[in-house]
Amino acid sequence: MTQHEDTPVAAGTFRPSRRIFLRGAVAGTAATAGLMATGAAPAVAAPGGFPDYRHLKPLLTPSRLKYNPTGEIIFPCIRGVYDKLANPLGRYYLYYAPHDAPGGICLAYGDSLEGPFTEYPANPLVSNDWQPHYKVSHVSSPHVLWNEDVKELWLYFHGENHTTRLARSKDGITFTYDRTVLTRDMLPAGTSETSYARVFRHDLPARGARYVMLFMINNQSNHRDIAWGWSKDGRDWTFAQQPLIRHSDVGVNNLSGPHLLTRGGSTFVAYHTGKENGGNILISEVGNDFSRRDHLGVLYDSGSAAPENGRAASPSFGTDRGVPYLVYEAGDRLGGSIAVARG
Incomplete structure (x- = not known):
């Protein structure tokens, strides 16, 4: 697919989604029947030339997990390891965590994204007590990056909500603590949360950077925005002192769960809104140098029926044998499952 180019929009504006929804089902088609079962209307166009992801099924449900301290899980991160690790447990590693205390960074593995x-x-692989490095109420929001430079899986995770940490692994299971990479003290005074970080390999030559971090930021206004930073090595970071995408830019109360995407020669950020504002996954074009602010609207529209119940969040994207997939939180905050949609 290529980007839509028929409707130019000035940078910094909000454009409602270009998706068109078919309100009437066509009887007898498997695709339509599957979508209607989730309460989601089938989409025929997605913004930015991205796939129309359609819910398939839950992948992980808390009640079916052995490690289940709080009855909830969040923030999936899917990674293909079949071509990176020697003798992995499966082709794909799926990292996730409970959020509430004690949390814990967890792993599931499989041979298909479905x-x-x-x-x-x-x-858990990583707990809330890792002496002598830290002892906190909880650790959560795992994001794992394959660092090609050192042939390691780098785990970024938070604990507490204002601190993001880095651990490193040769096998994706046993991790060595590295350092703190982000705290609220690195952002403007009054910042209360800096969490749900994801890190991506992305060149910013003008900044001397090869990695980008996206994360959620909160302050005394209690409206969450998307913030960002850049780094030459993934360890030492510089952070923008103003949000990358503000909640007010797209007319909602809160934003979180950002993920970087590239397509058609440009760069985009996908993120989710709170259930009170539709519970959908939105997307904005920021450009390869992060100078654009073109807000494109809904990338994935959450279904009203179970398991989504009007909320899709914390997107993680992958491709399995050429087929695009979206792995995400489905359902109420701290009351849902990890699900997969196919493009």
Whole structure:
């Protein structure tokens, strides 16, 4: 697919989604029947030339997991490891975590992005007490980056909500603590949360950077925005002192769960809104140098029926044998499952 170019929009404006929804089902078609079962209307166009992701099924449900301290899980991160690790447990590693105390960074593995995924029997891989490095109420929001420079999986995770940490692994299971990479003290005074970070390999030559971090930021206004930073090595970071995407830019109360995407020679950020503002995954074009602010609207529209119940969040994207997939939180905050949609 290529980007839509028929409707130019000035940078910094909000453009409602270009998706068109078919309100009437066509009887007898498997695709339509599957979509209607989730309460989602089938989409025929997505913004920016991206796939029309359609819900398939849950992949992980808390009640079916051995490690289940709080009855909830969040923030999936899917990684293909079949071509990176020697003797992996499966082609794909799916990292996730409970959020509430004690949390814990967890792993499931499988041979297809459509599942099934098997819970790693010794979860959590990383706990809320890792002496002498830290002891916190909880650790959560795992994002794992394959660092080609050192042939390692780098795990970024938060604990507490104002601190993001880095751990490193040769096998994706056993991690060595590295350092703190982000705290609220690195952002303007009054910042209360800096969490749900994801890190991506992305060149910013003008800044001397090869990595970009996206994360959620909150302050005394109690409206969450998307913030960002850049780094030459993924360890030492510089952070923009103003949000990359503000909640007010797209007319909602809160934004979170950002993910970087590239397509058609440009760069985009996908992120989710709160359920009170539709519970959807939106997308904005920021350009390869992060100078654009073209807000394109809904990338994935959450279904009203279970398991989504009007909320899709924390997107993680992958491709399995040429087919695009979206792995995400489906359902109420701290009351849902990890699900997959196919493009």
